[in-house]
Amino acid sequence: MATPAGDAITLTDTPSKHGSVDLAGDRDEVKSEGAVEATADGEAAAPVQDQSGVLHGMRLFLVFLAMMLSVFSIVATAIPIIVSDFNAFAQVSWIITAYFLTQCGFILLVGQLLTVIKPKYVLLGAIFFFELGSLLCALANGMIMLIVARAIQGIGASGMFVSIIAIIAVVTAVEKRAMFMSGFGFIFVISSVIGPLLGGVFTEHLSWRWCFWINLPVGGVAAAAVVFLLPARSPEQRENAPKTWGETLRRMDWIGSALVILFITCLLLALQWGGNNYKWSNWRIPVLFTIGGLLVIAFFLWEWYLDHDALIPMSILTNRTILACSGSIFMFMMAMLGGTYQLPLYYQAGRGHSAQKSGIDIIPFMIIVCVGIFVSGGFVTKFGHYYPFLLIGPPSEFTSFVWTLRWRPGRADTRIAAVGFGLLFTIRENTSNAKVIGYQILSGFGIGLTFQNIILAAQAEYTKRPALIPQATGVVSFFQLTGAAIGKSFMRRSYLKEFAPDAPFDLVRQSTSAIYEIDPSLRPGVIHAYILAISKSYMPIFIAIGLALIIGAFIRAHNMNKIGASVHAVA
Template identity: 35%
Template sequence: MSDETKSCPSTQRPASTDAANAVGPLEEDEYPPFLTVLITVAAVMFTSFLVALDRTIIATAIPVITDHFNSLGDVGWYASAYLLTMSAFQLFMGRVYTFYNPKWVYISCVGIFELGSLICGAAPTSTALIIGRAIAGLGSAGIFSGAIIIIVYLVPLSKRPAWTGMAGAVFAVASVAGPLLGGVFTDKVSWRWCFYINLPIGGATVVVLVFVLNLPKKEKAKVHLQQQVHQMDPIGTCVFVPAIVCLLLALQWGGVTYHWSDARIIVLLILSGILFLGFMWIQHWRQENATIPPRILKTRSVAAGVTYAFFSGSGMMSMVYFLPIWFQAIKGASAVHSGIMNLPAILAMTLAAMMAGFLTRKIGYFTPWMYVSSLLTPIGAGLISTFSTTTAHPAWIGYQILWGFGLGLGMQQPSVGAQVSLAKKDVPTGASMMFFAQTLGGSIFVSVANNIFDNKLAQGLRTIPGINPDVISNVGATDLRDVVPSQNLHSVLVVYNGALRNAFYVCTAVSATTIFGSLAMEWKNLKKVEAEQKAAAAKAKIESEQSRKPSSTGTVEAQPHQQHSPPQPPPAAAEEKKIEEV
């Protein structure tokens, strides 16, 4: 028990009651039947697939979109508008899930995401497309974490890893397959179908959830609207959102639109740092009413999970971004074909994520897979960083499999750690923290790797006579062979490959850093924790029934008071004691 709890006895509650409240329904027959769980999870997985897909699907469609709107200057906003709102509101959505029914919060998020997708698909101008991307990002902020939260209500703790493993597989497949599907839609139909595809799938998900999903209502006292707003931490949100916006804008523009020494970038970074410090102070000041209550972040498994998710997301998104570029530039693959060449990583990730989930369910421990992931992922990334212009398909297939398998093993373990270590009412906040860390890490290190790549590429191209570095940088990987003279092509490819290897070094380094999160994660057995929670809930139920047991006069007996009375001897024993005293 913390010092704060000791100093405020009026806020203390019996430990057994806390345990019961922490885990919600505990008996096996209180959870929905398997068919209901299967239908519901399938629905939320489809929506999660769309959210992850939207992060990368636009990559191969951007050239066509810029030609359509004649908007080359808006290229950066097509991706960053979605990322900005998704990152900025993820923690806020975790707070909303804490206080309101997850079913309706999730459906609302899907509705916002669908509205944004509709605006994007029907956008008459580049500005409308950017606005639609921002709205879709706002809705997506609560979708993937909401899927995990819904699974918490549907499945017992010991069985959750198998389901969350599937969620991780869906996220991995969508993130890697985005450019492939974007290329197919752009080439075969229209770039607008990169967004229209979200509408029927999202609509079907809403219908399924409305009629199939039935979550227990949150038991809470009626509070006024003003108090509800106070619980949402509006002050913290108003400081956190601009902090994220300033940081991501600096990362998007730095080294691309403006030099890192430009006053705009420096001001954005300084503002971001000041606002983040202010947000941290607000969280300490507001305590339980904070967006991230400090006691949650102080939980060892949560802090370890956030660290792991940050660096895991950093390595994953950097590799997802640069590996297709290697296939397109060095191997001469089209955008669609480069996506097909990524299939070994996709399949390995999917298999590993599901395998880790089922093995965790069998043995009860989830931490070992984080250790294995922290070992295999950097080895796979390191092998990929050895690619040359002559690397054959057995090597790039095998290295992708090793990297993808390692990444998939550990992808969902941080969220499992949050579920095991936190009370049920705190799981939404914990899950949102994990996905925010993953998103933020990817945003930061994709920018870092991209700047290293650009600098190395420019330096190398300057050494080749007759080659303009600006032309090569702006033409794109797929059109490289159209602008480079045949006598210079080999030299340009060698330089390009060397620059990409430096980007892969970044992936290797951040993937290796996940070991700190793995080492810090607690070793908890899901089966043992679930048994303890059931015992605590049963004890709380018995105590509650005894405290409400009516007396012969029809009034409720003061059972808690009687529990503290010393045991009375039977009458015969008392009489014998009196005789002995005489």
């Protein structure tokens, strides 16, 4: 029976050896070809990967473009119209939750699959699931079908996200990887900001179903490019790797995956219900958090028991840099997505803008984030150092919040002089548009400087042990997506009952457009409640950014150019 790796060329001649855990650090240079070195966590390292898999020129560009197209999504602004069409406001949160549930729940399993199956085929399988989910969403005749289809989309999205990052590590030279990771970050930002704009256009001028139909030709082009241009290279082989498909399936960590999915379910349900469907003190919320905590304990015990065959091998789970990258990106994405998610709501609720117009309103934020991404990517490509941006980006936002706390009505605008999300804490319904745009620009630059460098740091940690890059990438990506999911969920405290007690609570809570359809005498209170909830949601961002800075300081500082030179020296 054929092995999962098929007949492709194996990239290394010497398998990894597993040993004791040591957080002392590793060396930056490879002594000689075929040498085995101690790595950051103390395990013996296989020789650095063969550079024959690196693509160049137009072929690299087309493969990269195809992979980037496959992660584009534009559904966010269509949600209010979708729930109105199906008259299912009570189920609106599940359109987002179902997607995040499977995306977060399956990403670690995909990371493990990438260690035994050719990344090209994992990516194609992920595109298939995403396309299937998109087709079913476009054809949905009710909320149940739509929610199930969104869950299928999430499975595909998880596979595309982590496999693309892992493939970048294979097809690009180490010293040029920062620029390509910048490209991935650029598309992620475009998808997050331009996506809602396109979604608004489709929703208002065609149909919300086009937010899903459009994925089919785009995904088809991406899949075709991957089929014909991306080589089907085998994953790096580790010691005791499975030899047959049957053995591969048996040794996959299905129990660990199930525990992760159950944990994510409990977490997202608690965050969705708390303060919305039920009070935080309602017995359901602490029970969900308690069960989630027990599932986390069970997961780590199970991973310790499986060790090398685990969803997250203990060598990764105890690596200082991976732990720091995971914690830092979790906090960073919680702040980033939690904050940027509120901006379109601010324009829709406070200014009465349409979904399309609110997408246009946040273009300044998108532009400056992209500028920051390419500034840091260019610097890392030129000098090899990513570590400074792990410390520069968050403080630019963190410091601004400290300045914001000094702000009081009537003080001169010059007192608000720093940058970051903290400035958005001051917005009210009468805040000038110039200020809101300026705050977006200031906060976006700090995000752009940091965004892609955390995952780059995780990959740099395992450059000498490429067999572990997929799982290490999967771990960091899991925390990235989980942080994003939580960021979108915990910013939901409602002030409607306090400032608009007579307003139709369920209606205006689910749809911002309903604000301008209710009794005009109730409208000011509802608008104030919405804006207050949005501005107050930036308070937790202060804590998240501060923690991202502290945790990120523990990431090891590798020089990508030195690593690249050592790889070429032994290639």
